[in-house]
Amino acid sequence: xxxxxxxxxxxRGLTTRFRTDRGIVTAVDDVSFDVFAGxxxxxxxxxxxxxxxTSKSIMRLLPARTTIIDPKSRIMxxxxxxxxxxxxxxxxxxGDRIAMIFQExxxxxxxxFTIGWQLDEALxxxxxxxxxxxxxxxxxxxxxxxxxxxxxxxxxxxxQLSGGMRQRVMIAIALCCEPDILIADEPTTALDxxxxxxxxxxxxxxxxxxxxxxxxxTHNLGVVAQVCDRVIVMYAGRxxxxxxxxxxFHSPExxxxxxxxxxxxxxxxxxxxxRLPTIEGIVPSLFELPKGCRFQDRCEYRQQRCxxxxxxxxxxxxxxxxxxxxRQVRCHFPLSGASSSPTIERTGVEP
Amino acid sequence: MSSDDRPxxxxxDLIKHFPVRGGVLNRIVGNVHAVNGVSFDIxxGxxxxxxxxxxxxxxxLGKVxxxxxxxxxxxxxxGGTDITRLGHAEMLPFRRRMQIIFQDPYSSLNPRxxxxxxxxxxxxxxxxxxxxxxxDYITELIAKVxxxxxxxxxxxHEFSGGQRQRIGIARALAVKPEFIVADEPVSALDxxxxxxxxNLLMDLKDEFxxxxxxxxxxxxxxxxxxxxxxxxxxxxxxxxxxxxxLLLRVKHPYSKALLGANPxxxxxxKGSPRRxxxxxxxxxxxxxxxxxxxxxxxxxxxxxxRCQAERPPLVPRPTTNALTGHPATHTxxxxxxxx
Numbered sequence: 001x002x003x004x005x006x007x008x009x010x011x012r013g014l015t016t017r018f019r020t021d022r023g024i025v026t027a028v029d030d031v032s033f034d035v036f037a038g039x040x041x042x043x044x045x046x047x048x049x050x051x052x053x054t055s056k057s058i059m060r061l062l063p064a065r066t067t068i069i070d071p072k073s074r075i076m077x078x079x080x081x082x083x084x085x086x087x088x089x090x091x092x093x094x095g096d097r098i099a100m101i102f103q104e105x106x107x108x109x110x111x112x113f114t115i116g117w118q119l120d121e122a123l124x125x126x127x128x129x130x131x132x133x134x135x136x137x138x139x140x141x142x143x144x145x146x147x148x149x150x151x152x153x154x155x156x157x158x159x160q161l162s163g164g165m166r167q168r169v170m171i172a173i174a175l176c177c178e179p180d181i182l183i184a185d186e187p188t189t190a191l192d193x194x195x196x197x198x199x200x201x202x203x204x205x206x207x208x209x210x211x212x213x214x215x216x217x218t219h220n221l222g223v224v225a226q227v228c229d230r231v232i233v234m235y236a237g238r239x240x241x242x243x244x245x246x247x248x249f250h251s252p253e254x255x256x257x258x259x260x261x262x263x264x265x266x267x268x269x270x271x272x273x274x275r276l277p278t279i280e281g282i283v284p285s286l287f288e289l290p291k292g293c294r295f296q297d298r299c300e301y302r303q304q305r306c307x308x309x310x311x312x313x314x315x316x317x318x319x320x321x322x323x324x325x326x327r328q329v330r331c332h333f334p335l336s337g338a339s340s341s342p343t344i345e346r347t348g349v350e351p
Numbered sequence: 352m353s354s355d356d357r358p359x360x361x362x363x364d365l366i367k368h369f370p371v372r373g374g375v376l377n378r379i380v381g382n383v384h385a386v387n388g389v390s391f392d393i394x395x396g397x398x399x400x401x402x403x404x405x406x407x408x409x410x411x412l413g414k415v416x417x418x419x420x421x422x423x424x425x426x427x428x429x430g431g432t433d434i435t436r437l438g439h440a441e442m443l444p445f446r447r448r449m450q451i452i453f454q455d456p457y458s459s460l461n462p463r464x465x466x467x468x469x470x471x472x473x474x475x476x477x478x479x480x481x482x483x484x485x486x487d488y489i490t491e492l493i494a495k496v497x498x499x500x501x502x503x504x505x506x507x508h509e510f511s512g513g514q515r516q517r518i519g520i521a522r523a524l525a526v527k528p529e530f531i532v533a534d535e536p537v538s539a540l541d542x543x544x545x546x547x548x549x550n551l552l553m554d555l556k557d558e559f560x561x562x563x564x565x566x567x568x569x570x571x572x573x574x575x576x577x578x579x580x581x582x583x584x585x586x587x588x589x590x591x592x593x594x595x596x597l598l599l600r601v602k603h604p605y606s607k608a609l610l611g612a613n614p615x616x617x618x619x620x621k622g623s624p625r626r627x628x629x630x631x632x633x634x635x636x637x638x639x640x641x642x643x644x645x646x647x648x649x650x651x652x653x654x655x656x657r658c659q660a661e662r663p664p665l666v667p668r669p670t671t672n673a674l675t676g677h678p679a680t681h682t683x684x685x686x687x688x689x690x
Contacts (some may be wrong), residue, residue: 046541047512148633162634192404192568192635197612197628219542222571222614226625249617263546265575266616268596274553274575276546282511 007034008180008213009058009077009098015070016050016057024068025286027053029237032313034326035181040207040214042228042245044221048283049234051217055183058082059100060090096126099174103186105166109158115142115169116154119176126177141172145202164195171202178210185217200227221264225249233257236283236294239313243327253316253329253336256295293332305332358392358428359530359562360416365389365425367408367415371639384638385411387586387646388425393530398556398563400577400594402570402609404635408586409566413532416564417449418442429530447477450528454535456519460507466493466518467503473525489525495558496521497551513544517551524555534566549576570597570613578672579679582606585638585646588665593672593679600681602688605647645685653687661686 016028028050035041043051056062058075060082075082077098080089094100102108110118119138123129129137135154142150145168158166167187174182184203188196204227207214216228224231224245231248233241233256241254252258262277281298290296293306313330366389368382385408393399401409414420416427418434426433434445453459461469470489474480480488493503496517507515516536523531533552537545549572556563567573573580574597582590582603590603601607611629619625633650642648645658667682 046543164634193570194404194608194612194631195634196614197630200614201628201630220614221542222616225616225618226614226628246618246621260542261617263543264616265549265571267571267574267598267610267613275550276575278546278550279543280547282513282544 005036008037009035009075011035011054011058012074012076013070014054014057014073014075014083016053016062016073017068017070019066019068022287027237027286028057031234031239033232033239033242035213035215037180037213038207038211039229040216040227042224042231043215043217043234044219044224044231045234046219046283048236048286050237051234052185054234055100055185055215055217059094059098059183060085060087061094061100095122095174095179096177097179098181098183099177099179100183100185101167101170101174101187103189105163105170106158108170109166111158114155114157115161118169119154119173122173122176137176138172141176142169144175144206145169145172146198147172162195163191164198167191167195167199168202171199171206175206175210175212179212181213181215183215183217186219187216188223189218189220196223203227221261233260236289237286238294238330239328240295240330241328247327251336253327253334254295254331255299255301255335258335259298259300293330301333303333357395359395359430360393360564361426361428362392362416363390363426363428365412365415365427366423367411367420368423381639384408384586384641386415386422387641389583389586389588391581391588391591393562393564395529395562396560397579398565398577400573400580401564401566401583402568402573402580403583404568404609406585406635406638407583408638409583410534412583413451413534413564413566417446417451417530417532419451447479447526448528449530449532450523450526451532451534452516452519452523452536454538456512456515457507460515460518460522462507465504465506466498466521469518470522470525473522477526479526492521492525495524495555497547511544512540513548516540516548520548520551520555524559527559528561530562530564532564532566535568536565537572538567538569545572552576570609571616578675582609585636585641587646587684588682589647589684591665591680591682593670593681595673595675602681602683603647603685604651604653604687608650608652655686657686 012032014028014031015026017024017026031054043054045051057069069083073083077093116138119141120134123134123137138154139150142153147153147165147168188199191199203214206212218224228245231242231245232239235256241257248257249261252261259279263279265276279298284290284294284297292308292310296302296306311330311332313328316327316329316334365386367386368384370379371381371383372378373380389412401412403409411420415422422435427435429445434442467489470492471485474485474488489503490500493500498514498517537548540548555561565573565577574594577594580592580594581588582605584605590601590606592600598610601610608629608631615626631650636642636649644660644662648654648658663684663686665682665684667680670679670681672679
């Protein structure tokens with residue numbers, strides 16, 4: 001990693017609300033982060049933490065009628081604020097400069113058109129190539145994503161392909177304009193593990209070849225460990241921790257991050273007994289968020305201050321490491337004790 | 352663990368083919384070979400894992416085992432009785448002794464019944480406890496699976512995924528079964544909830560002395576939870592391995608590929624490179640026309656001419672489970688590991 005890189009995407013104070021039958025709910029609350037060229041940034045968290053809403057807010061793919069992106073939110077991409085850009089400006093960016101792939105490729109592909117047609121449509125929209133040039137390019141794209149028997153696939157329909165091949169088609173469509181950023185929302189969750197390995201391997205290779213930044217949204221911590229450079233951990237609409245992948249896994253600062261990492265079975269750890277460490281309880285409803293820390297009900301270190309005041313997302317351990325990616329945590333009592341918040345004796349029991 | 356050596360389930364040469372119809376006359380044009388000649392035992396008190404990718408036949412195997420689906424041929428002996436030949440009435444007492452938990456508890460719970468009603472239905476049907484004790488029994492069940500008592504009068508849609516899975520478990524437990532098939536019970540759940548449900552299953556297994564067949568695509572979960580694991584590919588068991596340390600154990604190229612395709616647990620120390628994933632070429636072939644020789648031949652990195660022509664037999668080798676010290680068998684079906 002080179003220091004002094006400039007981010008290609010800067011998200012500042014992104015807040016996304018939805019109008020629902022039960023009133024207005026804040027799904028993403030004051031989220032800020034940067035994306036750098038050529039990196040893979042993981043956004044992890046459990047269902048409802050706001051990771052998908054964050055990505056769809058960047059792409060402006062949320063239904064306009066029910067979605068309110070707070071006017072103070074800033075999503076800066078090449079001098080344009082995507083949070084307030086109009087639909088015409090977004091169309092120039094979406095698909096062309098920032099592309100997105102989803103968990104279930106079958107629902108994103110049109111079942112009544114051939115694979116070739118769908119690639120052609122993307123190319124027609126985003127390039128000046130003529131019809132034979134587009135066909136050539138479509139074939140190149142399918143070869144780039146290592147589609148078996150690429151030529152034949154151009155004339156096949158989505159239902160004739162396996163799940164892994166469909167995801168390859170989605171990646172081919174997403175990459176046909178060589179976007180600066182590829183947002184991948186759970187791209188391998190619906191796939192078998194051997195196919196997941198193929199797709200992760202493919203994304204790694206393409207990232208290196210095209211220098212695309214990848215924002216990988218997932219709940220699978222193994223996938224994060226395997227491919228991400230930096231990680232953002234979200235909980236109940238908030239970023240609760242962020243940092244380089246190594247630091248997040250080996251010295252997590254937020255009790256939630258550590259508990260989450262401990263609750264997954266690991267290879268060769270069976271001798272330590274079959275009970276897994278768990279996080280008791282469930283994620284709070286976004287309609288009934290507590291006043292203080294959102295993780296308080298499930299936290300083994302909870303103190304009075306956690307109930308009274310919601311902690312801010314603060315830099316930790318950046319001192320002396322100029323140019324290092326940010327390491328941030330939203331906790332009054334981060335696990336290493338290194339914090340810019342006032343020091344208070346920790347009384348929780350270290351397990 | 353108190354597993355005596357008497358098998359509770361004995362499966363021999365089990366085959367399940369699904370006919371495929373086609374053409375103008377809607378004749379049977381072929382068969383999907385979902386389960387293709389599978390034999391194994393499950394010992395009392397054991398947790399037997401079954402892993403494999405989609406379409407390998409693991410779920411069909413689970414359903415045939417408790418006769419939710421009729422086998423094409425072969426036998427399933429339960430406590431010494433071949434249940435594949437029993438009539439409806441004769442089957443009823445066995446139904447009570449074997450239960451299943453599904454991946455998606457929502458689609459397996461009647462949305463119009465409250466938890467109390469759906470549990471009472473099961474309890475009454477099988478006459479588990481006298482009617483006037485049913486309510487107490489249900490209260491006890493709800494507590495056992497870690498739900499609050501006010502859960503009893505709610506409907507399935509009012510619960511989160513993890514809580515619904517607890518209801519699914521309560522319903523399976525309601526008839527006091529000996530044997531439970533758990534088909535991907537935690538796959539649809541969030542990570543933090545997965546651990547809660549796995550621990551619950553483990554506690555209940557110990558408390559009630561249950562025998563479990565645990566079907567999953569997640570090798571890490573299987574390794575953690577099971578005593579022994581069957582690796583399935585295209586309807587065949589290709590390896591049967593004691594579940595102490597799978598990474599050290601497995602011999603079959605497919606099992607190795609499955610483990611190698613699993614992402615790493617955590618990033619390596621700073622400066623060292625990450626282990627690259629094993630990338631198998633291609634997809635699982637269609638079970639409609641499976642290959643004649645080894646089912647894995649099309650994707651196998653070490654395939655030989657012999658693998659095309661002849662199916663390798665399952666060769667058992669005696670070994671010892673490193674965690675329990677019990678004698679165990681490691682069976683592999685591969686020409687390359689025959690020695």
